Amino acid sequence: MVSRVIPVDPFDLVIFGGTGDLAQRKILPALFRRHCAGQLTGAERIIGAARTELSSTEYRTIVAEALRKHAGSKACGGGALEAFLEQVSYVALDAKGEVGWTALSDQLRPVEQAPVRVFYFSVAPGLFGPLAERVQRYGLANADTRIVVEKPFGRDLASARDLNRTLAGHFDEGQIYRIDHYLGKETVQNLMAVRFGNMLFEPLWNSQYVDHIQITVAETVGVEGREEYYERAGAMRDMMQNHLMQLLCLIAMEPPAKFDPDAVRDEKLKVIRALDPVEPHHIVRGQYQARLDPEAPHPSYRGLVNNPRSTTESYVALKAHISNWRWAGTPFYLRTGKRLVNRSSVINVMFKDAPHSIFGAEAGRHANHLKIRLQPNEGITLSVTIKEPGQGGMRLVDVPLDMSFAEALGPEGGDPPDAYERLIMDVVRGNQTLFMRGDEVEAAWAWTDPLIAGWKSRGDVPKPYESGSTGPGDADLLMRRDGREWRGINP
Numbered sequence: 001m002v003s004r005v006i007p008v009d010p011f012d013l014v015i016f017g018g019t020g021d022l023a024q025r026k027i028l029p030a031l032f033r034r035h036c037a038g039q040l041t042g043a044e045r046i047i048g049a050a051r052t053e054l055s056s057t058e059y060r061t062i063v064a065e066a067l068r069k070h071a072g073s074k075a076c077g078g079g080a081l082e083a084f085l086e087q088v089s090y091v092a093l094d095a096k097g098e099v100g101w102t103a104l105s106d107q108l109r110p111v112e113q114a115p116v117r118v119f120y121f122s123v124a125p126g127l128f129g130p131l132a133e134r135v136q137r138y139g140l141a142n143a144d145t146r147i148v149v150e151k152p153f154g155r156d157l158a159s160a161r162d163l164n165r166t167l168a169g170h171f172d173e174g175q176i177y178r179i180d181h182y183l184g185k186e187t188v189q190n191l192m193a194v195r196f197g198n199m200l201f202e203p204l205w206n207s208q209y210v211d212h213i214q215i216t217v218a219e220t221v222g223v224e225g226r227e228e229y230y231e232r233a234g235a236m237r238d239m240m241q242n243h244l245m246q247l248l249c250l251i252a253m254e255p256p257a258k259f260d261p262d263a264v265r266d267e268k269l270k271v272i273r274a275l276d277p278v279e280p281h282h283i284v285r286g287q288y289q290a291r292l293d294p295e296a297p298h299p300s301y302r303g304l305v306n307n308p309r310s311t312t313e314s315y316v317a318l319k320a321h322i323s324n325w326r327w328a329g330t331p332f333y334l335r336t337g338k339r340l341v342n343r344s345s346v347i348n349v350m351f352k353d354a355p356h357s358i359f360g361a362e363a364g365r366h367a368n369h370l371k372i373r374l375q376p377n378e379g380i381t382l383s384v385t386i387k388e389p390g391q392g393g394m395r396l397v398d399v400p401l402d403m404s405f406a407e408a409l410g411p412e413g414g415d416p417p418d419a420y421e422r423l424i425m426d427v428v429r430g431n432q433t434l435f436m437r438g439d440e441v442e443a444a445w446a447w448t449d450p451l452i453a454g455w456k457s458r459g460d461v462p463k464p465y466e467s468g469s470t471g472p473g474d475a476d477l478l479m480r481r482d483g484r485e486w487r488g489i490n491p
């Protein structure tokens, strides 16, 4: 088996917003796990930078606690934590002021020792511009410098364009890494491997053989802790415009000529540009209700955001059409929501029925379907029709050919790195394949904006749905009207 740890060039990494939630839950644990995997040399400097006045010693205590909570039980032991913490330091710095920038410059190694510098902007988007400007003005950047920006990348086309323009004023597009952690998932890359590495699927991957495709990203959590942001965003902006759109692109894109960042992103962009506007009656918005169960009570969305008249959707389902030769006539049904019955991100490619059954109606008929599980339990299942074992004539049943990555590749294969681990290492390597390009983000907003404007102008109110359910009944109708059904939202 190929070595799973491919060394990367020496680098230093600055986390702006180093005391924040994302840094503590995702970025620092991801770096620590790569350290445990032997991918870091031990010389890297990992510098937290944020507004709070802290010494590096105090910061290391915060980092140690964050790693204890979030690095996972399989993170390494035996002095690894102490070794990692030695690489960590802190600078108190104001993104909008001049305090702390010279100190930050002093903490970075000379570029001869660490040619790659990564600046992770784990802060509100309003700080991207001031940070980018100062990173350049204080001479912290060179051609090998990369910046990483988090979602939300804008709240509409105009603000995304502004952000792109601001960043382009300081960095080349090749230095800007817009992160969408869904793209870092093992299965997402496997989706490309399955499609483009096998002869089996690609000839069938079109409207002649695929009846429809379902993409579901279901969460059991509500919007706790993110009330203010979420009330202004809603599921369309928070999930559909980015995560589900990216999954749609990977499923629907043409084979790129090579697995190269721009070749892949060019193909994804073509998919977004080929999307038809969605008809108003092909979108269902929902909002979760309180759960009154005394064992596990839960406030309603409106109660939580403290706005009894809120019209923000915590659920959205829609039917999209891609107007190109491959997909004309095959609908894509997308849905995402909070407080649903299970946590599950899955893509179902539903193939058409065989054109004729030689076994007669009584044998039953089952169309093939390919299920791509992103979380939990990443893997791929292909359902195949076989004869039901036993006597008594020919009866057909569906059996799954299941490929669970954990089973297929472990234990020697080890745990696949989580999305942030992979993506941060890709940034260090300078590989942008799994990051969104500026024009992709703008095209996604250009498709999303009219949908949001449409329901604003119609005064659309989201349909209520029960907490812990599969979403509003109207989303089922969206499918039933077409003679189809959603697959279950299973754990």
Ligand code: NAD
Pocket: 016, 017, 018, 019, 020, 021, 022, 023, 049, 050, 051, 052, 093, 094, 095, 096, 121, 122, 123, 124, 125, 127, 150, 151, 152
């Ligand atoms: P947070 O509020 O927990 O942390 C913000 C950080 O920014 C803090 O370290 C704070 O000190 C720092 N900061 C604020 N103003 C500053 C200034 N003027 N100068 C220097 N530092 C300043 O936020 P978070 O949850 O860590 O999120 C950070 C970014 O990542 C946001 O844009 C958020 O939308 C995005 N994001 C977060 C998550 C998540 O799970 N937390 C997920 C996806 C995207």
